[in-house]
Amino acid sequence: xxxxLAPAALAVAAALLAGCGTTALPYAREMGxxxxxxxxxxxxxxxxxxxxxxxxxxxxxxxxQGEGQPxxxxxxxxxxxxxxxxxxxxxxxxxxxxxYVDQLLxxxxxxxxxxxxVLDYFAQDxxxxxxxxxxxxxxxxxxxxxxxxxxxGVDSRLSTLQTDSEMGAAGVTRTVGETSAxxxxxxxxxxxxxxxxxxxxxxxxxxxxxxYGVLRDGRLVGYLDGEGAxxxxxxxxRTAADILEIELPSGRTVVRLTGAAVQWSxxxxxxxLKRLHLTCRVTAALAEGRRQLEEQEQExxxxxxxxxxxxxxxxxxxxLRSWGADCAGVGSQVxxxxxxxxxKLRDRWTRLFSTVPVEISVEVSLGAx
Amino acid sequence: xxQDRISTRQLGALLWAxxxxxxxxxxxxxxxxxxxxxxWLSALAALxxxxxxxWTLTKLDLSRDGLAGAVCRGMGPWAxxxxxxxxxxxxxxxxALRLRLCAQRLLTAGERDGSLWFFLPAAAALVLxxxxxxxxxxxxxxxxxxxxxxxxxxxVLLLSLPQTEGEHLLPIWWGxxxxxxxxALPVLGVxxxxxxxxxxxxxxxTARPGRNWWVLWSTGGCALLALSQAxxxxxxxxxxxxxxxSPFFALAKSVGVExxxxxxxxxxxxxxxxxxxxxxxxxxxxxxxxxxxVNPRLRQKPAVTAVVLIAAVLGIxxxxxxxxxxxxxxGIALWGNLMAGVVLPVLVLLISWxxxxxxx
Numbered sequence: 001x002x003x004x005l006a007p008a009a010l011a012v013a014a015a016l017l018a019g020c021g022t023t024a025l026p027y028a029r030e031m032g033x034x035x036x037x038x039x040x041x042x043x044x045x046x047x048x049x050x051x052x053x054x055x056x057x058x059x060x061x062x063x064x065q066g067e068g069q070p071x072x073x074x075x076x077x078x079x080x081x082x083x084x085x086x087x088x089x090x091x092x093x094x095x096x097x098x099x100y101v102d103q104l105l106x107x108x109x110x111x112x113x114x115x116x117x118v119l120d121y122f123a124q125d126x127x128x129x130x131x132x133x134x135x136x137x138x139x140x141x142x143x144x145x146x147x148x149x150x151x152x153g154v155d156s157r158l159s160t161l162q163t164d165s166e167m168g169a170a171g172v173t174r175t176v177g178e179t180s181a182x183x184x185x186x187x188x189x190x191x192x193x194x195x196x197x198x199x200x201x202x203x204x205x206x207x208x209x210x211x212y213g214v215l216r217d218g219r220l221v222g223y224l225d226g227e228g229a230x231x232x233x234x235x236x237x238r239t240a241a242d243i244l245e246i247e248l249p250s251g252r253t254v255v256r257l258t259g260a261a262v263q264w265s266x267x268x269x270x271x272x273l274k275r276l277h278l279t280c281r282v283t284a285a286l287a288e289g290r291r292q293l294e295e296q297e298q299e300x301x302x303x304x305x306x307x308x309x310x311x312x313x314x315x316x317x318x319x320l321r322s323w324g325a326d327c328a329g330v331g332s333q334v335x336x337x338x339x340x341x342x343x344k345l346r347d348r349w350t351r352l353f354s355t356v357p358v359e360i361s362v363e364v365s366l367g368a369x
Numbered sequence: 370x371x372q373d374r375i376s377t378r379q380l381g382a383l384l385w386a387x388x389x390x391x392x393x394x395x396x397x398x399x400x401x402x403x404x405x406x407x408x409w410l411s412a413l414a415a416l417x418x419x420x421x422x423x424w425t426l427t428k429l430d431l432s433r434d435g436l437a438g439a440v441c442r443g444m445g446p447w448a449x450x451x452x453x454x455x456x457x458x459x460x461x462x463x464x465a466l467r468l469r470l471c472a473q474r475l476l477t478a479g480e481r482d483g484s485l486w487f488f489l490p491a492a493a494a495l496v497l498x499x500x501x502x503x504x505x506x507x508x509x510x511x512x513x514x515x516x517x518x519x520x521x522x523x524x525v526l527l528l529s530l531p532q533t534e535g536e537h538l539l540p541i542w543w544g545x546x547x548x549x550x551x552x553a554l555p556v557l558g559v560x561x562x563x564x565x566x567x568x569x570x571x572x573x574x575t576a577r578p579g580r581n582w583w584v585l586w587s588t589g590g591c592a593l594l595a596l597s598q599a600x601x602x603x604x605x606x607x608x609x610x611x612x613x614x615s616p617f618f619a620l621a622k623s624v625g626v627e628x629x630x631x632x633x634x635x636x637x638x639x640x641x642x643x644x645x646x647x648x649x650x651x652x653x654x655x656x657x658x659x660x661x662x663v664n665p666r667l668r669q670k671p672a673v674t675a676v677v678l679i680a681a682v683l684g685i686x687x688x689x690x691x692x693x694x695x696x697x698x699x700g701i702a703l704w705g706n707l708m709a710g711v712v713l714p715v716l717v718l719l720i721s722w723x724x725x726x727x728x729x
Binding site for chain 1: 477535536537539540541542543544604605606607608609612613619620622623624625632634
């Protein structure tokens with residue numbers, strides 16, 4: 001049997017290796033012949049319904065010493081993301097590979113029209129993934145933001161922001177998967193927004209944090225800035241790089257927020273939701289100033305902080321409720337607090353979120369520096 | 370041939386390494402439409418039925434000559450051979466389907482490269498090579514494959530664990546429990562592939578009395594399936610996971626360690642070929658054992674060669690595109706497995722008891 005099988009196997013192998021199987025065998029590619037894309041920007045196209053896709057490789061190593069080459073930036077427009085990405089292949093002399101895209105920028109105009117198509121594409125595509133970081137470019141196009149990093153690539157700046165966020169030194173970041181899940185579960189989501197700002201040195205543009213964009217039904221409904229943005233971070237239990245200067249009778253005190261946790265308690269009358277109680281527990285530490293505060297000063301500081309944080313929470317909740325956008329997952333927490341009653345009000349939640357009175361209480365614990 | 374024996378542990382390893390192929394493809398995609406966020410409970414809901422089937426099989430006295438012998442003894446020679454023919458046809462269809470799906474996964478992992486005409490015959494050749502050899506050698510390979518698969522699955526799930534959000538898994542209330550119980554059906558369909566392992570129980574070494582290893586294997590396996598579904602749903606959310614063809618592999622795409630490795634899904638898909646090979650090898654050995662129950666003069670090598678060649682041709686002819694194969698994998702295959710894995714063994718036991726009573 002082996003004697004009969006061996007020539008047949010050899011014949012098949014010879015046919016495949018000799019070229020009969022050039023379409024059957026996997027195509028070998030050298031890494032040097034590939035353009036490994038790191039950042040993708042998507043905007044609304046010039047024609048209605050079209051999409052413009054801009055991609056960048058980031059700084060590329062080249063030569064024996066690994067000298068840096070400027071990033072390869074390509075841009076193409078099409079009736080769909082697939083056609084725009086396919087058109088990109090024709091613009092490059094390298095094989096364009098999307099498997100390393102880990103930053104996705106969305107232009108403001110596209111966000112106003114709707115981002116669901118882009119998110120679905122990332123969920124279904126073979127090369128792109130749901131772990132890609134998602135950013136909204138405020139007041140500008142994603143193409144402009146990608147091209148802002150013409151010399152060094154925008155990916156290093158975005159990676160730094162992502163790392164800073166993980167270390168609590170920058171705002172909250174979101175992935176495509178998180179945003180997509182939030183939109184599907186709650187009909188709304190928030191995204192970190194960036195603004196492209198011209199630097200003093202001519203020709204250089206930097207991407208700076210610019211609050212959060214809020215999406216409802218896949219479309220941008222507005223931005224949360226300043227105190228509202230800090231309120232959203234509190235509401236999601238993710239305090240980020242928050243330093244507060246509080247004026248006390250004894251002078252200015254600088255405090256750093258170190259943690260926050262929120263708890264929602266629904267109050268029912270029968271099966272009707274009467275009121276929501278939000279309890280926010282914040283931990284803070286002195287960042288500057290005298291080592292030890294008097295007891296009275298500590299109490300004054302605590303009260304001042306509680307008032308400040310309560311104001312932030314009220315501001316963000318008023319804004320989100322006016323948009324009808326429960327992007328912080330309040331409904332989920334209410335559901336966990338009372339699963340039996342939640343079953344009956346789940347379908348009415350979007351309306352209830354905007355209308356039910358909310359009582360906010362903040363408890364601040366001052367810890368050691 | 371009876372010298373070529375395997376241990377209970379090796380059979381358990383073959384069974385679960387093989388089941389990891391359909392489980393990773395289908396769970397929780399097939400349980401989410403039925404149970405929503407409670408889908409992660411589906412494997413636990415299936416456990417009582419799995420234990421019942423296990424008990425049924427132990428009552429059929431499989432240790433003598435496997436399920437093939439038990440079916441012939443229980444149902445009589447002619448009806449028994451008819452049932453074995455049904456198992457052979459169903460096993461052949463499943464083998465063709467698994468060959469097609471294995472080739473599809475390798476095509477997908479290759480990022481648009483290659484062709485079905487390369488991957489499917491290559492997978493069939495590997496299965497043929499394993500099935501023409503000794504069962505004990507295949508069983509040892511199965512142990513190694515299970516270890517590798519568990520390590521890779523654990524790495525994916527552990528790296529995903531920090532992103533798991535409780536709000537995607539809870540709250541679950543009484544109203545969700547009937548749906549969770551209903552979602553046990555597709556899980557049983559997935560586990561139904563495992564009934565073919567019962568054809569190899571005649572090749573087991575004599576087990577120490579009082580040791581019910583199958584209870585531990587079943588409980589541990591179902592618990593791990595529940596845990597893996599919880600991590601997948603906790604990461605992606607029930608709505609998003611329900612829209613994906615294979616949530617586990619979609620989750621593997623998001624896994625990476627900055628500075629070490631960024632994308633692992635191709636490695637995961639490639640490693641999952643071990644699961645495919647194990648399941649296909651298990652099916653081939655089982656079909657041969659069933660065929661030997663029908664015609665005891667059949668020899669292993671020509672029988673398994675015919676089984677694999679027919680499956681390879683059927684895999685290409687019956688499933689010309691990946692979509693039809695995926696639809697068959699999550700539709701007819703699961704219902705057929707429910708019949709072959711749950712209904713038929715119980716029927717064989719009932720008829721066997723009835724015949725015993727009639728014979729006095």
